[in-house]
Amino acid sequence: MSMQFSVLASGSSGNAFYIETNKHSFLVDAGVSCKKIGELMEKIGRDPAKLDGILVTHEHSDHIKGLGVMARKYRLPIYANEKTWKAMDGMLGEVVTDQKFVFEVEAVKSFGSLDIESFGVSHDAAEPMFYIFRSEGKKLVLITDTGYVSDRMKGMIADADTYIFESNHDIEMLRMGRYPWNVKRRILSDVGHVSNEDAALAMSEVIGDRTKRIYLAHLSRDNNMKDLARMSVTQTLASRGIEVGSHVRLFDTDPYIPTDLAAV
Template sequence: MTMHMSVLASGSTGNAIYVETEDHAFLVDAGLSGKQMELLFQQIGRSMKNLSGLLVTHEHSDHIKGLGIVARRYGLPVYANEKTWNAMEPLIGKIDSEQKFIFPMESVKSFGSLDIESFGVSHDAAEPMFYVFHQNGKKIVIMTDTGYVSDRMKGTIGSADAYVFESNHDVGMLRMCHYPWNIKRRILSDVGHVSNEDAAIAMSDVVGDNTKRIYLAHLSKDNNMKDLARMSVTQTLQERGYVVGEQFELHDTDAKVPTELYAI
Protein backbone atom coordinates (compact mmCIF):
# COMPACT_ATOMS: atom_id res chain seq x y z
CA MET A 1 0.00 0.00 0.00
CA THR A 2 1.19 3.50 -0.86
CA MET A 3 0.37 6.92 0.52
CA HIS A 4 0.47 9.96 -1.75
CA MET A 5 0.71 13.58 -0.70
CA SER A 6 0.75 17.08 -2.15
CA VAL A 7 1.24 20.42 -0.45
CA LEU A 8 -1.50 22.19 -2.39
CA ALA A 9 -0.73 25.63 -0.96
CA SER A 10 1.42 26.87 1.88
CA GLY A 11 2.13 30.34 3.21
CA SER A 12 0.63 33.23 5.11
CA THR A 13 -2.10 33.66 2.46
CA GLY A 14 -3.51 30.14 2.64
CA ASN A 15 -2.70 26.54 3.52
CA ALA A 16 -3.99 23.17 2.32
CA ILE A 17 -2.35 19.73 2.22
CA TYR A 18 -3.66 16.58 0.55
CA VAL A 19 -2.94 13.01 1.71
CA GLU A 20 -4.40 9.88 0.15
CA THR A 21 -4.20 6.11 0.52
CA GLU A 22 -5.78 3.50 -1.74
CA ASP A 23 -9.00 3.73 0.27
CA HIS A 24 -9.12 7.23 1.77
CA ALA A 25 -8.26 10.83 0.95
CA PHE A 26 -8.00 13.73 3.39
CA LEU A 27 -7.52 17.46 3.13
CA VAL A 28 -5.65 19.08 6.01
CA ASP A 29 -6.97 22.66 6.22
CA ALA A 30 -8.75 24.62 3.48
CA GLY A 31 -7.27 28.09 3.78
CA LEU A 32 -8.12 29.31 0.27
CA SER A 33 -11.42 30.10 -1.44
CA GLY A 34 -13.58 27.24 -2.66
CA LYS A 35 -12.77 28.12 -6.28
CA GLN A 36 -9.03 28.21 -5.60
CA MET A 37 -9.26 24.85 -3.83
CA GLU A 38 -10.96 23.28 -6.84
CA LEU A 39 -8.27 24.63 -9.19
CA LEU A 40 -5.51 23.22 -6.98
CA PHE A 41 -7.16 19.79 -7.00
CA GLN A 42 -7.42 19.92 -10.79
CA GLN A 43 -3.69 20.63 -10.99
CA ILE A 44 -2.86 17.38 -9.17
CA GLY A 45 -5.48 15.37 -11.08
CA ARG A 46 -7.77 14.80 -8.12
CA SER A 47 -11.35 15.76 -7.20
CA MET A 48 -12.72 16.97 -3.88
CA LYS A 49 -15.71 14.70 -4.55
CA ASN A 50 -13.50 11.79 -3.51
CA LEU A 51 -12.37 13.25 -0.18
CA SER A 52 -13.06 11.21 2.95
CA GLY A 53 -12.94 14.30 5.17
CA LEU A 54 -11.37 17.58 6.20
CA LEU A 55 -8.90 17.78 9.09
CA VAL A 56 -8.57 21.18 10.78
CA THR A 57 -5.41 22.33 12.56
CA HIS A 58 -6.69 25.62 14.03
CA GLU A 59 -9.09 28.48 13.37
CA HIS A 60 -6.84 31.11 11.76
CA SER A 61 -8.22 32.30 8.43
CA ASP A 62 -5.26 31.11 6.37
CA HIS A 63 -6.26 27.58 7.40
CA ILE A 64 -10.08 27.70 7.25
CA LYS A 65 -11.02 30.35 4.67
CA GLY A 66 -12.66 27.86 2.29
CA LEU A 67 -13.53 25.21 4.87
CA GLY A 68 -17.25 25.91 5.20
CA ILE A 69 -17.80 26.23 1.45
CA VAL A 70 -15.95 23.00 0.65
CA ALA A 71 -17.60 21.05 3.47
CA ARG A 72 -21.10 22.13 2.42
CA ARG A 73 -20.54 21.71 -1.32
CA TYR A 74 -19.26 18.16 -1.02
CA GLY A 75 -21.03 17.05 2.18
CA LEU A 76 -17.72 16.23 3.85
CA PRO A 77 -17.05 15.19 7.43
CA VAL A 78 -15.02 17.84 9.28
CA TYR A 79 -12.66 16.84 12.10
CA ALA A 80 -11.36 19.27 14.72
CA ASN A 81 -10.94 19.37 18.48
CA GLU A 82 -13.66 20.91 20.61
CA LYS A 83 -11.95 24.24 21.32
CA THR A 84 -11.15 24.71 17.64
CA TRP A 85 -14.77 23.95 16.73
CA ASN A 86 -15.96 26.59 19.20
CA ALA A 87 -13.52 29.15 17.83
CA MET A 88 -14.14 28.53 14.13
CA GLU A 89 -17.90 27.96 13.99
CA PRO A 90 -18.75 31.68 13.81
CA LEU A 91 -16.24 32.00 10.93
CA ILE A 92 -17.22 29.16 8.59
CA GLY A 93 -21.01 29.34 8.38
CA LYS A 94 -23.47 26.58 9.18
CA ILE A 95 -22.23 22.98 9.02
CA ASP A 96 -24.78 20.19 9.46
CA SER A 97 -24.40 18.38 12.75
CA GLU A 98 -23.87 15.02 11.01
CA GLN A 99 -20.76 16.50 9.34
CA LYS A 100 -19.18 17.62 12.63
CA PHE A 101 -16.70 15.30 14.31
CA ILE A 102 -14.55 15.86 17.39
CA PHE A 103 -10.92 14.82 16.99
CA PRO A 104 -9.33 15.27 20.44
CA MET A 105 -5.74 16.42 20.75
CA GLU A 106 -3.19 13.65 21.40
CA SER A 107 -5.44 10.92 20.01
CA VAL A 108 -5.60 8.55 17.05
CA LYS A 109 -8.43 7.92 14.59
CA SER A 110 -8.33 4.91 12.28
CA PHE A 111 -9.70 4.77 8.75
CA GLY A 112 -9.10 1.25 7.49
CA SER A 113 -5.35 0.71 7.33
CA LEU A 114 -4.68 4.44 7.86
CA ASP A 115 -4.13 5.81 11.37
CA ILE A 116 -4.18 9.58 11.87
CA GLU A 117 -2.57 10.88 15.05
CA SER A 118 -3.12 14.40 16.39
CA PHE A 119 -0.59 16.32 18.49
CA GLY A 120 -0.53 19.76 20.05
CA VAL A 121 1.71 22.65 18.98
CA SER A 122 2.54 26.05 20.50
CA HIS A 123 0.63 28.74 18.62
CA ASP A 124 -1.72 31.59 19.50
CA ALA A 125 -4.95 29.78 18.66
CA ALA A 126 -7.62 28.09 20.79
CA GLU A 127 -6.09 24.60 20.77
CA PRO A 128 -3.83 24.20 17.71
CA MET A 129 -2.84 20.71 16.66
CA PHE A 130 -1.33 18.97 13.66
CA TYR A 131 -1.32 15.45 12.29
CA VAL A 132 0.78 12.36 11.64
CA PHE A 133 -0.40 9.86 9.03
CA HIS A 134 0.60 6.23 9.64
CA GLN A 135 0.13 3.32 7.24
CA ASN A 136 2.03 0.03 7.07
CA GLY A 137 5.08 1.44 8.84
CA LYS A 138 5.16 4.58 6.66
CA LYS A 139 4.76 8.00 8.27
CA ILE A 140 3.91 11.50 7.04
CA VAL A 141 4.21 14.43 9.47
CA ILE A 142 2.50 17.79 8.96
CA MET A 143 3.62 20.53 11.35
CA THR A 144 3.47 24.26 10.75
CA ASP A 145 2.31 27.17 12.94
CA THR A 146 4.33 26.56 16.07
CA GLY A 147 6.58 28.93 18.00
CA TYR A 148 8.96 26.16 19.00
CA VAL A 149 9.30 22.37 18.76
CA SER A 150 9.16 20.74 22.17
CA ASP A 151 10.70 17.41 23.17
CA ARG A 152 7.16 16.00 23.41
CA MET A 153 6.46 17.03 19.83
CA LYS A 154 9.80 15.61 18.68
CA GLY A 155 8.87 12.27 20.25
CA THR A 156 5.66 12.17 18.20
CA ILE A 157 7.10 13.27 14.86
CA GLY A 158 10.44 11.46 14.85
CA SER A 159 11.68 9.29 11.96
CA ALA A 160 8.97 10.12 9.42
CA ASP A 161 9.29 9.26 5.75
CA ALA A 162 8.17 12.77 4.78
CA TYR A 163 7.74 16.06 6.63
CA VAL A 164 5.81 19.22 5.93
CA PHE A 165 7.81 21.43 8.29
CA GLU A 166 7.38 25.10 9.06
CA SER A 167 10.28 27.34 7.99
CA ASN A 168 8.47 30.64 8.42
CA HIS A 169 10.94 33.50 8.53
CA ASP A 170 14.49 34.75 8.46
CA VAL A 171 15.05 36.50 11.78
CA GLY A 172 17.13 39.30 10.23
CA MET A 173 14.47 40.04 7.60
CA LEU A 174 11.74 40.02 10.23
CA ARG A 175 13.59 42.44 12.52
CA MET A 176 14.15 44.86 9.62
CA CYS A 177 10.69 44.65 8.05
CA HIS A 178 7.86 47.19 8.20
CA TYR A 179 5.72 45.19 10.67
CA PRO A 180 4.75 46.90 13.94
CA TRP A 181 6.85 45.69 16.86
CA ASN A 182 3.90 43.91 18.52
CA ILE A 183 3.48 41.75 15.38
CA LYS A 184 7.21 41.00 15.24
CA ARG A 185 7.18 40.08 18.91
CA ARG A 186 4.24 37.73 18.35
CA ILE A 187 5.95 35.95 15.43
CA LEU A 188 9.20 35.56 17.40
CA SER A 189 7.43 34.33 20.53
CA ASP A 190 6.85 30.77 21.74
CA VAL A 191 3.31 30.95 20.32
CA GLY A 192 4.34 32.39 16.95
CA HIS A 193 6.26 30.73 14.12
CA VAL A 194 9.63 28.98 13.90
CA SER A 195 12.47 30.61 11.95
CA ASN A 196 14.53 28.90 9.26
CA GLU A 197 17.37 28.19 11.68
CA ASP A 198 15.16 26.92 14.51
CA ALA A 199 13.28 24.72 12.05
CA ALA A 200 16.54 23.16 10.90
CA ILE A 201 17.71 22.55 14.47
CA ALA A 202 14.44 20.74 15.20
CA MET A 203 14.70 18.77 11.95
CA SER A 204 18.17 17.60 12.91
CA ASP A 205 16.67 16.07 16.07
CA VAL A 206 13.85 14.16 14.34
CA VAL A 207 14.92 12.99 10.88
CA GLY A 208 15.67 9.29 10.67
CA ASP A 209 16.96 6.65 8.27
CA ASN A 210 13.52 6.50 6.60
CA THR A 211 13.32 10.25 5.99
CA LYS A 212 13.43 10.96 2.25
CA ARG A 213 11.77 14.35 1.81
CA ILE A 214 11.20 17.55 3.81
CA TYR A 215 8.90 20.26 2.49
CA LEU A 216 9.76 23.74 3.79
CA ALA A 217 6.34 25.20 4.52
CA HIS A 218 4.45 28.31 5.62
CA LEU A 219 7.12 30.74 4.41
CA SER A 220 6.33 34.37 5.19
CA LYS A 221 5.79 36.36 2.00
CA ASP A 222 7.44 39.42 3.59
CA ASN A 223 10.16 37.90 5.74
CA ASN A 224 11.50 34.91 3.84
CA MET A 225 12.39 33.63 0.38
CA LYS A 226 12.50 30.09 -0.96
CA ASP A 227 16.22 30.26 -1.79
CA LEU A 228 17.07 31.78 1.57
CA ALA A 229 15.03 29.21 3.52
CA ARG A 230 16.60 26.32 1.63
CA MET A 231 20.12 27.72 2.05
CA SER A 232 19.69 28.47 5.75
CA VAL A 233 18.12 25.10 6.57
CA THR A 234 20.74 23.24 4.50
CA GLN A 235 23.61 25.04 6.21
CA THR A 236 22.31 24.33 9.73
CA LEU A 237 21.61 20.67 8.92
CA GLN A 238 25.06 20.23 7.43
CA GLU A 239 26.64 21.83 10.51
CA ARG A 240 24.86 19.08 12.45
CA GLY A 241 26.25 16.29 10.30
CA TYR A 242 23.55 15.72 7.68
CA VAL A 243 24.21 15.56 3.94
CA VAL A 244 21.24 17.29 2.34
CA GLY A 245 20.50 15.89 -1.11
CA GLU A 246 21.91 12.48 -0.25
CA GLN A 247 20.24 11.43 3.01
CA PHE A 248 17.05 13.33 2.20
CA GLU A 249 15.83 16.13 -0.06
CA LEU A 250 14.52 19.58 0.78
CA HIS A 251 11.58 20.77 -1.32
CA ASP A 252 9.93 24.16 -1.71
CA THR A 253 6.23 24.81 -1.27
CA ASP A 254 4.26 27.65 -2.79
CA ALA A 255 1.28 29.80 -1.91
CA LYS A 256 -0.41 29.15 -5.26
CA VAL A 257 1.20 26.15 -6.97
CA PRO A 258 0.80 22.61 -5.58
CA THR A 259 3.72 20.23 -5.23
CA GLU A 260 3.59 17.13 -7.42
CA LEU A 261 1.89 14.07 -5.93
CA TYR A 262 4.61 12.22 -4.05
CA ALA A 263 4.38 8.49 -3.34
CA ILE A 264 5.48 7.19 0.05
Protein backbone atom coordinates in the same frame (compact mmCIF):
# COMPACT_ATOMS: atom_id res chain seq x y z
CA MET B 1 1.70 3.06 -2.91
CA SER B 2 0.64 3.25 0.72
CA MET B 3 0.29 7.06 0.80
CA GLN B 4 0.53 9.93 -1.66
CA PHE B 5 0.30 13.62 -0.87
CA SER B 6 0.49 17.15 -2.22
CA VAL B 7 1.02 20.46 -0.46
CA LEU B 8 -1.72 22.29 -2.34
CA ALA B 9 -1.06 25.74 -0.85
CA SER B 10 1.31 26.87 1.86
CA GLY B 11 2.04 30.33 3.22
CA SER B 12 0.56 33.28 5.06
CA SER B 13 -2.12 33.71 2.36
CA GLY B 14 -3.61 30.25 2.83
CA ASN B 15 -2.85 26.61 3.54
CA ALA B 16 -4.22 23.30 2.32
CA PHE B 17 -2.68 19.82 2.30
CA TYR B 18 -3.93 16.69 0.49
CA ILE B 19 -3.21 13.08 1.45
CA GLU B 20 -4.54 9.79 0.11
CA THR B 21 -4.26 6.04 0.36
CA ASN B 22 -5.73 3.57 -2.10
CA LYS B 23 -9.13 3.86 -0.40
CA HIS B 24 -9.27 7.19 1.44
CA SER B 25 -8.36 10.83 0.87
CA PHE B 26 -8.40 13.90 3.11
CA LEU B 27 -7.60 17.57 3.17
CA VAL B 28 -5.84 19.12 6.10
CA ASP B 29 -7.17 22.68 6.34
CA ALA B 30 -8.96 24.69 3.68
CA GLY B 31 -7.26 28.05 3.97
CA VAL B 32 -8.00 29.19 0.42
CA SER B 33 -11.36 29.47 -1.32
CA CYS B 34 -13.39 26.42 -2.28
CA LYS B 35 -12.97 27.39 -5.93
CA LYS B 36 -9.20 27.62 -5.54
CA ILE B 37 -9.01 24.24 -3.79
CA GLY B 38 -10.90 22.73 -6.71
CA GLU B 39 -8.41 24.26 -9.14
CA LEU B 40 -5.41 23.10 -7.12
CA MET B 41 -6.75 19.57 -6.83
CA GLU B 42 -7.49 19.47 -10.55
CA LYS B 43 -3.81 20.28 -11.17
CA ILE B 44 -2.81 17.09 -9.35
CA GLY B 45 -5.57 15.06 -11.01
CA ARG B 46 -7.87 14.74 -8.01
CA ASP B 47 -11.54 15.55 -7.43
CA PRO B 48 -12.68 17.29 -4.20
CA ALA B 49 -16.02 15.49 -4.46
CA LYS B 50 -14.21 12.25 -3.66
CA LEU B 51 -12.66 13.48 -0.41
CA ASP B 52 -13.51 11.60 2.80
CA GLY B 53 -13.24 14.71 4.96
CA ILE B 54 -11.24 17.71 6.13
CA LEU B 55 -8.97 17.76 9.17
CA VAL B 56 -8.59 21.14 10.85
CA THR B 57 -5.42 22.27 12.60
CA HIS B 58 -6.69 25.54 14.12
CA GLU B 59 -9.10 28.39 13.52
CA HIS B 60 -6.90 31.05 11.92
CA SER B 61 -8.32 32.28 8.63
CA ASP B 62 -5.37 31.14 6.53
CA HIS B 63 -6.35 27.60 7.52
CA ILE B 64 -10.17 27.70 7.37
CA LYS B 65 -11.04 30.36 4.77
CA GLY B 66 -12.75 27.90 2.42
CA LEU B 67 -13.81 25.34 5.03
CA GLY B 68 -17.50 26.19 5.36
CA VAL B 69 -18.10 26.35 1.61
CA MET B 70 -16.17 23.09 1.05
CA ALA B 71 -18.25 21.36 3.72
CA ARG B 72 -21.54 22.55 2.23
CA LYS B 73 -20.69 22.03 -1.44
CA TYR B 74 -19.28 18.53 -1.08
CA ARG B 75 -21.11 17.41 2.11
CA LEU B 76 -17.78 16.64 3.76
CA PRO B 77 -17.18 15.59 7.36
CA ILE B 78 -15.00 18.07 9.26
CA TYR B 79 -12.71 16.94 12.09
CA ALA B 80 -11.49 19.36 14.79
CA ASN B 81 -11.02 19.37 18.54
CA GLU B 82 -13.67 20.82 20.86
CA LYS B 83 -11.87 24.10 21.56
CA THR B 84 -11.28 24.68 17.85
CA TRP B 85 -14.93 23.97 17.09
CA LYS B 86 -15.91 26.61 19.66
CA ALA B 87 -13.38 29.08 18.27
CA MET B 88 -14.76 28.54 14.73
CA ASP B 89 -18.33 29.22 15.84
CA GLY B 90 -19.73 31.92 13.55
CA MET B 91 -16.73 31.75 11.16
CA LEU B 92 -17.89 28.98 8.81
CA GLY B 93 -21.51 29.74 8.10
CA GLU B 94 -23.96 26.91 8.61
CA VAL B 95 -22.44 23.43 8.95
CA VAL B 96 -24.94 20.75 9.87
CA THR B 97 -24.36 18.69 12.99
CA ASP B 98 -23.85 15.39 11.19
CA GLN B 99 -20.82 16.86 9.41
CA LYS B 100 -19.12 17.91 12.65
CA PHE B 101 -16.74 15.40 14.21
CA VAL B 102 -14.48 15.77 17.24
CA PHE B 103 -10.83 14.82 16.90
CA GLU B 104 -9.05 15.63 20.13
CA VAL B 105 -5.35 16.31 20.69
CA GLU B 106 -3.11 13.23 21.01
CA ALA B 107 -5.82 10.95 19.65
CA VAL B 108 -5.71 8.48 16.76
CA LYS B 109 -8.39 7.90 14.16
CA SER B 110 -8.17 5.02 11.70
CA PHE B 111 -9.61 4.93 8.19
CA GLY B 112 -8.87 1.52 6.74
CA SER B 113 -5.09 1.20 6.51
CA LEU B 114 -4.59 4.91 7.30
CA ASP B 115 -3.96 5.91 10.92
CA ILE B 116 -4.04 9.63 11.71
CA GLU B 117 -2.59 10.86 15.00
CA SER B 118 -2.97 14.42 16.27
CA PHE B 119 -0.46 16.27 18.43
CA GLY B 120 -0.48 19.69 20.05
CA VAL B 121 1.73 22.59 18.97
CA SER B 122 2.54 26.00 20.48
CA HIS B 123 0.61 28.67 18.61
CA ASP B 124 -1.72 31.52 19.52
CA ALA B 125 -4.94 29.67 18.74
CA ALA B 126 -7.55 27.94 20.91
CA GLU B 127 -5.97 24.46 20.79
CA PRO B 128 -3.79 24.10 17.71
CA MET B 129 -2.74 20.64 16.59
CA PHE B 130 -1.14 18.95 13.62
CA TYR B 131 -1.05 15.42 12.30
CA ILE B 132 1.02 12.29 11.80
CA PHE B 133 -0.10 9.93 9.03
CA ARG B 134 0.82 6.24 9.03
CA SER B 135 0.00 3.57 6.48
CA GLU B 136 1.67 0.24 5.68
CA GLY B 137 4.86 1.10 7.52
CA LYS B 138 5.20 4.63 6.11
CA LYS B 139 5.07 7.79 8.25
CA LEU B 140 4.40 11.38 7.17
CA VAL B 141 4.44 14.36 9.53
CA LEU B 142 2.76 17.72 8.95
CA ILE B 143 3.93 20.44 11.37
CA THR B 144 3.60 24.19 10.86
CA ASP B 145 2.28 27.09 12.95
CA THR B 146 4.31 26.51 16.08
CA GLY B 147 6.55 28.90 17.98
CA TYR B 148 8.93 26.12 18.95
CA VAL B 149 9.23 22.34 18.72
CA SER B 150 9.12 20.82 22.19
CA ASP B 151 10.81 17.60 23.25
CA ARG B 152 7.37 16.00 23.42
CA MET B 153 6.63 16.98 19.82
CA LYS B 154 10.05 15.72 18.73
CA GLY B 155 9.39 12.36 20.34
CA MET B 156 6.10 11.98 18.52
CA ILE B 157 7.30 13.08 15.08
CA ALA B 158 10.74 11.44 15.08
CA ASP B 159 11.95 9.25 12.20
CA ALA B 160 9.30 9.97 9.60
CA ASP B 161 9.78 9.14 5.95
CA THR B 162 8.58 12.61 4.93
CA TYR B 163 8.16 15.94 6.75
CA ILE B 164 6.16 18.99 5.79
CA PHE B 165 7.91 21.33 8.20
CA GLU B 166 7.43 25.01 8.95
CA SER B 167 10.29 27.28 7.93
CA ASN B 168 8.46 30.56 8.38
CA HIS B 169 10.92 33.42 8.49
CA ASP B 170 14.46 34.67 8.40
CA ILE B 171 15.04 36.38 11.74
CA GLU B 172 17.00 39.33 10.31
CA MET B 173 14.48 39.94 7.53
CA LEU B 174 11.72 39.94 10.13
CA ARG B 175 13.56 42.28 12.50
CA MET B 176 14.45 44.74 9.72
CA GLY B 177 11.11 44.49 7.93
CA ARG B 178 8.02 46.70 7.82
CA TYR B 179 5.89 44.81 10.36
CA PRO B 180 4.96 46.72 13.52
CA TRP B 181 6.86 45.61 16.60
CA ASN B 182 3.87 43.90 18.23
CA VAL B 183 3.49 41.65 15.15
CA LYS B 184 7.22 40.91 15.07
CA ARG B 185 7.14 40.05 18.77
CA ARG B 186 4.18 37.71 18.22
CA ILE B 187 5.92 35.87 15.33
CA LEU B 188 9.17 35.51 17.32
CA SER B 189 7.38 34.32 20.47
CA ASP B 190 6.83 30.77 21.69
CA VAL B 191 3.30 30.91 20.26
CA GLY B 192 4.30 32.32 16.88
CA HIS B 193 6.22 30.64 14.07
CA VAL B 194 9.61 28.94 13.85
CA SER B 195 12.45 30.57 11.93
CA ASN B 196 14.52 28.85 9.26
CA GLU B 197 17.34 28.18 11.73
CA ASP B 198 15.12 26.93 14.54
CA ALA B 199 13.23 24.71 12.12
CA ALA B 200 16.48 23.16 10.93
CA LEU B 201 17.71 22.60 14.47
CA ALA B 202 14.48 20.76 15.27
CA MET B 203 14.73 18.79 12.04
CA SER B 204 18.24 17.70 12.96
CA GLU B 205 16.87 16.08 16.12
CA VAL B 206 14.01 14.18 14.46
CA ILE B 207 15.45 13.11 11.11
CA GLY B 208 15.96 9.36 11.13
CA ASP B 209 17.58 6.75 8.93
CA ARG B 210 14.45 6.42 6.84
CA THR B 211 13.85 10.17 6.38
CA LYS B 212 14.17 11.06 2.70
CA ARG B 213 12.13 14.22 2.02
CA ILE B 214 11.51 17.52 3.81
CA TYR B 215 9.14 20.12 2.40
CA LEU B 216 9.74 23.64 3.73
CA ALA B 217 6.31 25.07 4.46
CA HIS B 218 4.44 28.19 5.56
CA LEU B 219 7.15 30.58 4.37
CA SER B 220 6.36 34.20 5.15
CA ARG B 221 5.63 36.25 2.08
CA ASP B 222 7.39 39.30 3.57
CA ASN B 223 10.08 37.82 5.80
CA ASN B 224 11.49 34.87 3.87
CA MET B 225 12.44 33.59 0.43
CA LYS B 226 12.58 30.06 -0.90
CA ASP B 227 16.30 30.25 -1.72
CA LEU B 228 17.11 31.75 1.66
CA ALA B 229 15.09 29.13 3.54
CA ARG B 230 16.77 26.29 1.65
CA MET B 231 20.23 27.77 2.21
CA SER B 232 19.65 28.35 5.93
CA VAL B 233 18.22 24.88 6.50
CA THR B 234 20.95 23.23 4.42
CA GLN B 235 23.73 25.01 6.33
CA THR B 236 22.25 24.30 9.75
CA LEU B 237 21.66 20.63 8.96
CA ALA B 238 25.22 20.35 7.62
CA SER B 239 26.54 21.78 10.88
CA ARG B 240 24.75 18.88 12.60
CA GLY B 241 26.23 16.27 10.25
CA ILE B 242 23.19 15.90 7.96
CA GLU B 243 23.99 16.48 4.31
CA VAL B 244 21.17 17.71 2.10
CA GLY B 245 21.23 15.83 -1.19
CA SER B 246 22.86 12.67 0.10
CA HIS B 247 20.87 12.01 3.30
CA VAL B 248 17.72 14.04 2.77
CA ARG B 249 16.26 16.17 -0.02
CA LEU B 250 14.61 19.56 0.47
CA PHE B 251 11.55 20.66 -1.48
CA ASP B 252 9.80 24.01 -1.82
CA THR B 253 6.13 24.67 -1.24
CA ASP B 254 4.16 27.57 -2.67
CA PRO B 255 1.08 29.64 -1.83
CA TYR B 256 -0.39 29.19 -5.31
CA ILE B 257 1.17 26.13 -6.97
CA PRO B 258 0.64 22.60 -5.61
CA THR B 259 3.58 20.27 -5.18
CA ASP B 260 3.57 17.23 -7.44
CA LEU B 261 1.61 14.30 -6.07
CA ALA B 262 4.32 12.18 -4.44
CA ALA B 263 4.59 8.89 -2.56
CA VAL B 264 5.66 9.04 1.08
